[in-house]
Amino acid sequence: MIEAVNVFKSFEDKEVLKDISAVFEKGQTNLIIGQSGSGKTVLLKSLVGLHEVTKGEILFDGRSLVGLNSKQKKALRQEIGMLFQGSALFDSMTVEENVRFPLDMFTHMTEEEKRDRANFCLDRVRLENANNRLPSEISGGMQKRVAIARAIALNPKYLFCDEPNSGLDPRTSIVIDELIHEITEEYGMTTIVNTHDMNSVMGIGDKIIFIYQGEKYWEGTKDDIFHVQNKQLEDFIFASKMFRQIKEVHK
Secondary structure (H helix, E strand, O other): OEEEEEEEEEEOOEEEEEEEEEEEOOOOEEEEEOOOOOOHHHHHHHHHOOOOOOEEEEEEOOEEOOOOOHHHHHHHHOOEEEEOOOOOOOOOOOHHHHHHHHHHHHOOOOHHHHHHHHHHHHHHOOOOOOOOOOHHHOOHHHHHHHHHHHHOOOOOOEEEEEOOOOOOOHHHHHHHHHHHHHHHHHHOOEEEEEOOOHHHHHHHOOEEEEEEOOEEEEEEOOOOHHHOOOHHHHHHHOOOHHHHHHHHHHO
């Protein structure tokens, strides 16, 4: 479980996050949604420790991120998996080498153990027989699955995903969403996904936090979202014709 407690974040004189409190539960896919510039990316980066909060606390199963020393922060980072927006694979490394990278960095496994773990993770994301290919030789969807395999290589307790469907076609996006959801439940991870994709919200939104102008304006589940009485959230959700039609069905 990850908790944000009265979190503020400012850059110079600009306040980007304003008194945000939220609980992200273990074994659930927790989504942060909001328009561009709403503060959702700053919130995600603050939760993962890439931004130091101006005021407030971030707790990882009761451990305050603010109070950790450098050794404790390093230990915590080994419990965190990160899926970046653009996959962030190393172009000069093979698929297997990309997945093995955190194992090389943070473990004392033997070469055989690292190879076995990389193969296990690649099998889990349904990417058999791609070990020796370079990122440039596989599709965007396959690259995203390699990035997921790398993110789970250290068997993390916490998984952060920044716009995981960016640049993917709708069918591949569904595959990636379902994979993230399956892995979250299977390994009992605390997963936080930053997204503006309403298909993801309706597909895997166990819990949803809506950020508007740096504040938490709503939270609930995908089942609650069609009954919400919140103009800013309604404007965000029903911006597309398709979701306006879905809303009519749910009335």
